[in-house]
Amino acid sequence: xxxxxxxxxxDGANVYATTKALGFDIDYRKLLSDFKTREQLVRAFYYTALxxxxxxxxxxxxxxxxxxxxxxxxxxxxxxxxxxxGRRKVKGNMDIELTIDALELSPYIDHMVLFSGDGxxxxxxxxxxxxxxxxxxxxxxQTQPPMVADDLRRQADDFVDIVHLIPRIGRxxxxxxxxxxxxxxxxxxxxxENGERAVRPSVNLEQRYGIRQDDLDEE
Numbered sequence: 020x021x022x023x024x025x026x027x028x029x030d031g032a033n034v035y036a037t038t039k040a041l042g043f044d045i046d047y048r049k050l051l052s053d054f055k056t057r058e059q060l061v062r063a064f065y066y067t068a069l070x071x072x073x074x075x076x077x078x079x080x081x082x083x084x085x086x087x088x089x090x091x092x093x094x095x096x097x098x099x100x101x102x103x104x105g106r107r108k109v110k111g112n113m114d115i116e117l118t119i120d121a122l123e124l125s126p127y128i129d130h131m132v133l134f135s136g137d138g139x140x141x142x143x144x145x146x147x148x149x150x151x152x153x154x155x156x157x158x159x160x161q162t163q164p165p166m167v168a169d170d171l172r173r174q175a176d177d178f179v180d181i182v183h184l185i186p187r188i189g190r191x192x193x194x195x196x197x198x199x200x201x202x203x204x205x206x207x208x209x210x211x212e213n214g215e216r217a218v219r220p221s222v223n224l225e226q227r228y229g230i231r232q233d234d235l236d237e238e
Contacts, residue, residue: 023058023059023129023130024058024059024061024127024128024129024130025054025058025059025060025061025128025129025130025131025132026060026061026062026063026064026121026124026128026130026131026132027050027054027060027062027063027064027132027134028064028066028117028120028121028131028132028133028134028135029063029064029065029066029134029135030066030113030117030133030134030135030137030140031065031066031067031078031113032067032068032113033134033135033136033137033158033166034134034135036166037136037158037159037162037166037181038181040159040162040166041159041161041162041181041182043185043189043190044189044190045188045189045190046188046189046190046191047081047084047085047088047090048088049187049188049189049190050188051063051088051089051090053184053187053188054132058130061124061127061128062091062124063089063090063091064090064091064092064093064117064120065082065085065090065091065092065093066093066094066113066116066117067082067092067093067094067113068094068095068096068097068112068113069082069094069095069096069097070096070097082094093113093116093117093120095113095116114137114139114140117140117143118140118143121143121147122143122146122147122150125147125150125152126150128152129151129152129153130152130153130154130155131144131147131152131153131154131155132154132155132157133154133155133156133157133175134157134158134181135156135157135158135171136156136158136159136165136166136167136168136171136172137168137171138168138169138170138171140171141168141170141171141174144156144171144174144175145174148174148176153176153177154174154175154176154177155175155176155177155178155179156171156172156175156177156178156179157178157179157180157181157184158171158172158178158180158181159180159181159182160172160180161180161182
């Protein structure tokens, strides 16, 4: 059997908002394994913006884990600004980075799987199709309003509601909870053998991303 060459493009912020609205968590190990069994996976990209001035970001353990476990992680600093009401806002759009990577990879893949419902990706989907690449969009219409833009859904060759993938990529709620690290001085995480401080994931990260403490210990 000949498998088609494919690549995953995951819009991190959009996917997180989608799974939060649906009330489930992606196990990123399962997601990668699932696509590898059915297609010749060339690349799996994950895109997210990071707030630079935060010494510890809640998403950092996820980024580090993905980077060591088969994903190509693409990040950039998020921009902070104050709106007209004086409220602090954070903006981090990764559309350009995702678009460039997809177009550069288009000669080497047959199938693009886009995990996002952002309508701004409609021109990218059309451009990939003109290059002979079939495009599947993964998002949901089960929320009110739907998380996927109608224009994007219409443009795609295939649309997969992420709800139908839950049995294959969802985190098993029966998994054991995170085994906490013993705190070091002043509550810090204990050092690794190389002297660096280990990243201590919270239970929320465990539940949200399907990352177990054992996975991080193996790095």
